[in-house]
Amino acid sequence: GGMEPEEEPSVAAVREVCEEAGVKGTLGRLVGIFENQDRKHRTYVYVLIVTEVLEDWEDSVNIGRKREWFKIDDAIKVLQYHKPVQASYFETLRQGYLANNGTPVVTTSFSKESTLSDIR
DSSP: OOOOTTOOHHHHHHHHHHHHHOEEEEEEEEEEEEEETTTTEEEEEEEEEEEEEOSSOHHHHHHOEEEEEEEHHHHHHHHHHHOHHHHHHHHHHHHHHHHHTOOOEEEEEEETTOOGGGOO
16 A cells, blocks of 8 residues: 555554554564665555454455465465565565564455455
């Protein structure tokens, strides 16, 4: 998703994950800011500590989006072929957690009509 005018990246991240994946939580650390020179935009990637998982959310109601949970290594495998840029975000996250000996879990979301390449 994108940022609204005058919206801070951290606020946009919390809003977008609720709209697209139906989860609420506490924003954790900034994983990184990834710049795409070709498309002239930045992607801010954060850790979210999930505190609530909604049964119905904006994109599930409007476009039939579903939610699926992955361990980081599995998310990387799923994304590597179709969304290599997003896979790199999780690679960065994994490197940080390997240093801390953590085992976090991440979520992606997709719509019924989507192909694997639409997974975010």
